[in-house]
Amino acid sequence: MLIRNKLILRFTLLVLGIQLSFSAFVYYFHAAAREQRFTRRLAGKAVMTARLHLRHPADSGRTARTFHRADLLTIEKEEISIYGPDNRLLYVSADTVPQAANRQQLATVATAGAPVRFRAGPLEAVGLTYGPAGRAYRLFAAGHDELGRAQLANLRLILLAGNVGALVLIILAGWYFADESLKPISRVIKQVKRITARDLSRRVDEGNGTDEIAQLASTFNQMLGGVEQAFEAQKSFVSHASHELRTPLTVALGTLQTGHAYDQTLDEAKASMASAVDDLRQLVALTNALLTLAQADQARFRGEETVRLDECLTQALAQCQSRYPERHIRVDFGAVPARLETPFAVAGNAQLLTTALLNLLDNACKYSRAEVRATLSYPEPGTVAVAVADTGIGIEPAELARVTEPLYRAENGRRAPGYGIGLAVTQKIAQRHGGDLRLASVAGAGTTATLRLPAA
Template sequence: MKIKNKITFIFVILVATMQLVIFTVIYLFAVDYTTSAFFDKLKKRTIIAEQSYFEKDTLNVEIYEDLRRKHLQTLPEEQEFIFPINTELKAISEELKIALPETFYSSLITNNYAEAKVGKTFLSGINYNDHTANYLIILTAQDHDGVNELSNLRTLLFFLFLLNIIVLLLLGRFFAKRTLNPLTQIIEKVNTIRVTNLHERLQTTHNRDELSQLASTFNDMLDRLETSFDIQSNFINNASHELKNPLTAILGQTEIALLKERSPEEYIKVLEGVETEALRLDALINSLLKFAQTENDEKGLLISPMRLDELILEVKGNIDLINPENKIEIDFNDFPENPDLLVVEGNYGLINIALNNILDNASKFSENKKVIVKIVANNSVIKIVVTDQGVGIPADEIKNIYQPFYRAANVRNVKGYGFGLPLTYKIMKLHSGTIEVFSEHKKGTIVTVIFPNKHQRTSISK
């Protein structure tokens, strides 16, 4: 069911239910009023009958005639019955041809007055005492006028209810359509947006209603999608370019070498060139595979506890083997007294790659100048702060450092492919951590990675 129809249906049901309750209350009030009014008339007729039969001699002629005129205005189906006080209930019922309620009889004997309704017949009775004997005076009648009035009222309320339902349907549909019209426009606009026109945006208003927020949310999503497509496009272009260069060099050297016979020394030189380009290609492919691996690892990581200080020492040892001239120093001054605060839960291989990227970049881009690694831990987080004295990153390029293949203009002569920080960023995000980079051009860079402490961390971010 469409939302428009659902809103209309709910609106009609709610208002119709309220009206049904109101009409029912009105009808019940009318029934109660009509019944009370007829009982009042019947009681007066009963009193007149009592005065007519038992007090005629005590009344003057004028009053008696007035009573007779009133008495002549009988009610529909009116009947008068007079019984001695000792008449049994069964006998009275047989005479009246009505199953007289026992409560009516008891009230008549005890309270000297009673009234009741049996089916369509109204009953009113008086217990009369004339000093010599007691008599029960009972009048019965039917309220034809009241029944007709209530029937007319029921008919009127029924048709009013049907008319209101029709009006509510029309009004509900009109207002639902008018209310949801902006949503319809949003749907139509969103359906027209494709990859070729991701720059288009939904029209927003200054209203702070839900539909305006929905349009703003769609626009934010389109911003992210457009950015993602741009990054993906740049990634493919850059990857194609980076892969093509070593392949072109390998093919070019082998083609030239095969043009004619060459000396062993020349073949060795060609093979050395091919090896260099092949190693470059191998490093690039490995970087691409590692970067792609983080996408797949999001679906299921092998998680285990590890101490970050021990992992940093291991990473430093590996860098020492590859680059013995590095000047990476680990600052132990802020180590916590409780070693458990240095434990994180995560994927050992990925975190090793992330820390290796950060320390290798710090040493590489600072040309083996001093690099300080500091660990700060508390009950909530574990921070690893890496400070170098390298070339830094220009302020207008920091926003691009997490894009694959991107390299700042001042380090393009340094060996690398621009995968280090993008890969580290994804690994930290995968482990519910963050990475912060502060850099000043020609003054150095501070990279801070923040892991949630294992006491606070419950699960890997999916």
């Protein structure tokens, strides 16, 4: 169900519930007031009849009945009965008045201080005492409140018609307010529909910037910014990867075609094959690097495994030393908090962290002939860091922000072997572990790469 329809339905049910409750309240109290008025009227008629009859006790016939029938306040289907102190029937307004209900109420009326209401067949009846205690008479009056019930029926009709009309107005009001409330969302939907993969630079209007719709639009704009950056990075990656893969493939294919067409001797054929093998090795190395980047980008782990970062650094040092046996790598330890049960412990994946540290050490050894220094420390409570510093060629400030992009290489480092993937992989691994990679470099003076991770 659409939100618009939900709002209209809920608004209608809420207001209709209030309207019906108010109508029931009005009807209930009007009915109670009618009953009280009619009860007082019956009691008054019974007392008036008793006064008239008891003043002329010998006349129980024509005089009292003539007066009673000529009374202008006669109640429809009126029935009046008077019982003496000895519970003997003294007067009845008509010979056909049934007395069964009255006799059942004699004891109740005798002990009650206020008039007693009850039903006498289809009629409403009231019983009360009249006279001093010990000599009190029991008076009963019954009748049909035609006027009161007609008014109550009219009130029911008015309330029914009013509620039906109010229901129509409530639905219209609900539709109007729902439409006005959802207009900003409709505007956002229209703007979002205009955004396509070819035009991710569009943004949604944030309106007044304060209400919930503005917050939604702002969040959507932030998401669009992230999608745009990821889309541009993906296009750049595909473009660079296509170029990098095409070059060794083209060279290897050209070498093999040339050798197949022109090589006459075994030595010439072997030379062509050796050249093609070198190109294919580069292609395999590049493919593996791209696979490593994809794995780092898609890595998922719960973070339940506790890893010693110093052990990962030791493994990375051993692998790097085998690649660059002539290079000297020095390991230092910085500030370490006291009373640590497990120093340099982080939550994550040991293999990925070892790969990240190996990439930093490999870059330092590749671009520097002097000593490389790796420092393991706690720069602040709750953070473990490994800083790898070299005194090599450094990076220009304009290129420093781009060296973590996949397949991007700084201008002064393109002569060295590599594909520009190591720093990108390290940065993604750091992000997957809740940390970051920070680079500081001076062209011609060296680079310091710091991997920072939250301590376990």
